[in-house]
Amino acid sequence: MRLPEQGVLRGGWANPAITRPTNPLALVASFIDKTLIIAELEIRKLRHDATDLLTRAVQPALWLLVFGQVFTQIRAIPTGNVRYLDFMAPGILAQSVLFIAIFYGIAIIWERDLGIIHKFLASPTPRAALVLGKALSAGVRALSQAVIIYILALLLGVKVNWNPMALLGVLLIVFLGAGFFSTFSLIIACLVKTRERFMGIGQVLTMPLFFASNAIYPISIMPGWLQVISHINPLTYEVDALRALMLAGGVSAYGVGLDMSILIVAMTILVIIGARVYPNVAI
């Protein structure tokens, strides 16, 4: 800190006229900057303690190794000329992204109970940047899952598409999926406000989201009502895009462009809602 006699104007940085960006371009740049700072915060935390990421990898590994292997043997699910294990690998990637993102809101409640959120909300950071920054860091966490699933897929002989553009596409979809579901989770956390209620709702939501999607079986074998639900479930579009991008010769049912558009639009809507409800946690 500087002493006044060094000739520095007191409160110089705190003068809004000096620090507040005014033209639209500067506003956007500032917004992106703030979003990245929030993500940086989360990444710094991960760097201090990453054990969480490894334990999170156990569940998808079990799905692939046990469920995947067995169902590949019995050929119960019609997956065309794609081996079942190959069919489900992108589904399990989407699932582990979902699981890591959907309980993200618990951290929001934890931070609220500690008082961390109050300080962020009293700072000039845009609310939407706080929410989007959290979504981005959920993406970073999910990325570790993607790496582990790719390694498992490799070991199990899944025909993976190693084209750099395809990998980049998977990366983007993983970020979008994690961002969407973590923001969804954040909104729920802001509404229910206690850990107990949040855990209850999280449990109730996770499995239906997973089973009412094309993650581990094609939608065509579902009963009609479930097909309808699956078609409005964003997870379906996430899995569809992953299936096209992750597998060698993978095909998309809806088109990767449409999948991405749906995820981007859905996530934008949630971030806007999230930015509105987020300040409520401090009350």
Next chain:
Amino acid sequence: MAILETEQLTRRFGKLTAVDALTISVEPGEVFGLLGPNGAGKTTTLKMLTTLLPPTSGNARVAGFDIAHHAGDVRRVIGYVPQLLSADGALTGYENLLIFAKLYDLPRSDRENRVRDSLAFMGLADAADKLVRDYSGGMIRRLEIAQSMLHEPQVLFLDEPTVGLDPVARKAVWERIEQLRSEFGTTILLTTHYMDEADSLCRRVAVMHLGKVAALGTPAELKQSIGGNGATLDDVFAHYAGAELETGGSYRETTRTRRTARRLG
């Protein structure tokens, strides 16, 4: 001219009126204390002034900005240390400050120096690169005050700055607050229910009771008002808010305070 003024500031939660037509005015460079038992409306007042909670009616201006209509400007000119522990235990002290230096747009060239300087100012230079979860309670509080001062705010809000601290740590926090005022001329609004704290830090205090100001003045004036000689602020407190000392403090509030105290311990 007052740097902070409230006019009929009111906040209701359902039927409960937490803050009832509060009108106060704080001079630049002043340390102003809000006193009162739990549930008197101190924290609610602070939450409104820091833009976390919209008022039900009335208005307030901080450094010339209306808290409802220019919340963004208010946020740039204030610092805030919540009652709960707001430093992130999973980060180092340095990182905690660095993130806020960035959020407040401190110039990149100067950022690192200012973070190191303010850690040193708060006596935390040696602990800068340790994780905050390994800090003592007093160290965490000093870190939080450093964090809230990085952008040289014109008004600093401290909500129960020494709750749960041992006497030595409290003394250290008081010294820093006094130093901030004398060296930087920061206006400080703090809440407390420790009378000795108000007595030694605050130029003026307002005793709040059930959302209203029950008494306002310098500690000396207040002691005078209830009969002078030998009266302490404790007597003032008991006189203006005493009868209802047990009214406030819900279960949730109490568990929180206890949890904070335990983490600090």
